[in-house]
Amino acid sequence: MLTQLRESLGEQAVVTDPAVLAERSHDRSGSPAVGAPLAVVRPRSTDQVSLVMRLAHAHDVPVVPQGALTGLAGGANAVPGAILLDLTAMDQILRIDPIDLAAVVQPGVITADLAAAAAEQDLFYAPDPASAAESTLGGNVATNAGGMRCVKYGVTRDAVRSLEVVLANGDVIRTSPPTVKAVGGLDLTSLLVGSEGTLGVITEITVGLLPAPGPVRGITAGFSSSKAALDAANQIMAGPHRPSTLEFMDEVVIGATLAYDPDAGLPTDAKAWLLVLTDARTAAADDIASYVDVVRRHGAMRVDVADDPDRVAELLRARRVLNPAMHALRGDSLNEDVAVPRGRLFDLLVRLAELSDQVGLPIGTAGHVGDGNLHPVICFDPDDPDQVRTAHRTHELVLGLANELGGTVTGEHGIGLEKLSAVDAELGPRLRGLQRGIKDVLDPTGVLNPGKKL
Ligand SMILES: Cc1cc2nc3c(=O)[nH]c(=O)nc-3n(C[C@H](O)[C@H](O)[C@H](O)COP(=O)(O)OP(=O)(O)OC[C@H]3O[C@@H](n4cnc5c(N)ncnc54)[C@H](O)[C@@H]3O)c2cc1C
Structure with missing residues (x-):
């Protein structure tokens, strides 16, 4: 599989150097990796992500999608024999549209870079996790990141209009049209937001922007x-x-x-x-x-x-x-x-x-x-x-x-590895069963980020 990936993605995109594997094996939670990974793979396009998933699916190799590894729940940590799918090279802001008040970005774009690019056009990207100078949009969407401005503008989910997603078997879907209103199907965009890499790999994100606010x-x-x-x-x-x-x-x-x-x-x-x-x-x-x-x-x-x-x-x-x-x-x-x-x-x-x-x-x-x-x-x-x-x-x-007290064990950091038993208790067996059923539909062989969130 790695040979095939090297041929298609190039030598540099497939890394097995132990030092790099160790560095990419854990996020900022302090939780250790669950096991040793197979390789770090760095795709540069949706087609390349799709190929990785097709091969991983065929060979039953687990895949852990990764952004900047600033997560605080172990969600991006390595699992045994996994491909660590490092999406940080997909870092292009593809479009900022001042009419639709929207931006289209690849998942590896740094949150603060999108905010700065929007500000140059007198527009505003509202979500502001405190990690914005380092975290990626893909990671923000996958964790439904919060921040200090949520009290007025909502969480990351409230900014996301549409996603391009590579499914576990390599199929590529778009969750909805990028319009402000779109009620033609079940809301797969919201389902994917906050799914912590367990339901699909996010390869393109359309977010809504706002007119620039005043000085704080x-x-x-x-x-x-x-x-x-x-x-x-x-x-x-x-x-x-x-x-x-x-x-x-x-x-x-x-x-x-x-x-x-x-x-x-x-x-x-x-x-x-x-x-x-x-x-x-x-x-x-x-x-x-x-x-x-x-x-x-x-x-x-x-x-x-x-x-x-x-x-x-x-x-x-x-x-x-x-x-x-x-x-x-x-x-x-x-x-x-x-x-x-x-x-x-x-x-x-x-x-x-x-x-x-x-x-x-x-x-x-x-x-x-x-x-x-x-x-x-x-x-x-x-x-x-x-x-x-x-x-x-x-x-x-x-x-x-x-x-x-009627609340939740995590408001914004997510479940990852760290709060699996706590979320079992919070949701109960009926809801947990339903959620695992959704996972089975989207990822029947369980290759995507196994042992996390669900
Ligand atoms: C100093 C500091 C401050 C922070 N402040 C906040 C805060 O204010 N609010 C907040 O909510 N969080 C905060 N966090 C947590 C963290 O920054 C966020 O969870 C952030 O969204 C993670 O982004 P990342 O690019 O680092 O993702 P990673 O840590 O690399 O990954 C996080 C999860 O997303 C999945 N993932 C990543 N990219 C993709 C993709 N393209 N497709 C599918 N799944 C993917 C991974 O599998 C993993 O489960 C903070 C962390 C630090 C270190």
């Missing part, structure tokens, strides 16, 4: 309790001034962030913190006045207005150091990604604080409060076996807690 401005507010901050966030969400970003930090995260970066600009005495931004082109001042009014009415102890881009960038930086700051508390951390209905967020925070006391490990929580998607971080000393065991037990308890 906003406020931060420190509160004397998490309850007050959550109530203010809920009122902002229910109001007419939809923010473009609405982020939260609890007391543990504020303390860890200040210890990590004393100049982070966070209020030292606050028990909770909100960041509320607007990117409205007109009447942004009304948005900001409304946010100030809401947080003040909920007893904010300190309100800062960030009117210039430098100040906004500083505030975003404070929120973005969540992981290194929490990591530094004890030397290691487990980062969760739960989502619950917004009305249960306070219960989530109370129960996390109780859990932290009970297990004796710090748990700090921050994240996308407007989406009900928070990232509790469990901190532990990696050199203390007791703490390591307790942290992993606590991780299971946090996932169970999300389900108990």
Whole structure:
């Protein structure tokens, strides 16, 4: 099979160098590869992907589609004897259409590059995972990536209009016409978004664009309790001034962030913190006045207005150091990604604080409060076996807690390898069975990313 691939794709496109295999065998989750792969294959076109899949299907060789490997769930990790299908060489922005407000891209395009190309035409690609400078559009679509702007613009799925997909047997399909409206069939586009490489290889993506927004401005507010901050966030969400970003930090995260970066600009005495931004082109001042009014009415102890881009960038930086700051508390951390209905967020925070006391490990929580998607971080000393065991037990308890509160074990990072049993529990046997049935239709021999997600 590799000989055939070398003949068709060229020598350079088929790599068996152990150092490259090791490098491409895992993502950023910290989970190890499940087994040693056969080769890294780097196609440059849909036809080449189709050939790889035809051969893999015929020879029963597993295939793991891969983007930039920034995933946080082990979804792109190697499995035994697999072809690691590295799609990063398919990196062309094929078209930006200012009439249809759409872009057509290959899967290896870096998210920030598409955003920059759209901005050059005064257009806007809204999805903004924090990994945008590295992650690929293919990876974003396959994980249905989120980010800080979802609260206004939705997740990656909301931007995707149509996909070209190579199926497990090498057939090439287009999931729908690229029109804004298309209800002629079952919604295969949505089915493929978030499928984590288990249902097909995404080889071309049509996304919707928007007119460029205005400059980002906003406020931060420190509160004397998490309850007050959550109530203010809920009122902002229910109001007419939809923010473009609405982020939260609890007391543990504020303390860890200040210890990590004393100049982070966070209020030292606050028990909770909100960041509320607007990117409205007109009447942004009304948005900001409304946010100030809401947080003040909920007893904010300190309100800062960030009117210039430098100040906004500083505030975003404070929120973005969540992981290194929490990591530094004890030397290691487990980062969760739960989502619950917004009305249960306070219960989530109370129960996390109780859990932290009970297990004796710090748990700090921050994240996308407007989406009900928070990232509790469990901190532990990696050199203390007791703490390591307790942290992993606590991780299971946090996932169970999300389900108990009517939510999910993953709001944006996905299942990959890491949360298979948790998603079994979340969905139950009936839904799991239905989903595996869909997989059987699209990939009857199970060559696509086996052992992940489903
Ligand atoms: C610093 C940092 C910040 C992050 N911030 C966010 C965030 O804000 N929001 C968020 O949602 N995630 C975030 N992530 C997680 C990660 O960046 C996203 O999941 C991203 O979408 C993965 O893209 P990738 O190109 O790296 O894909 P990979 O990690 O290579 O792959 C991810 C999954 O997609 C599949 N896949 C990749 N390409 C294709 C394709 N063409 N066809 C079919 N399947 C494919 C893989 O098999 C795998 O299951 C962050 C990660 C890091 C390291």
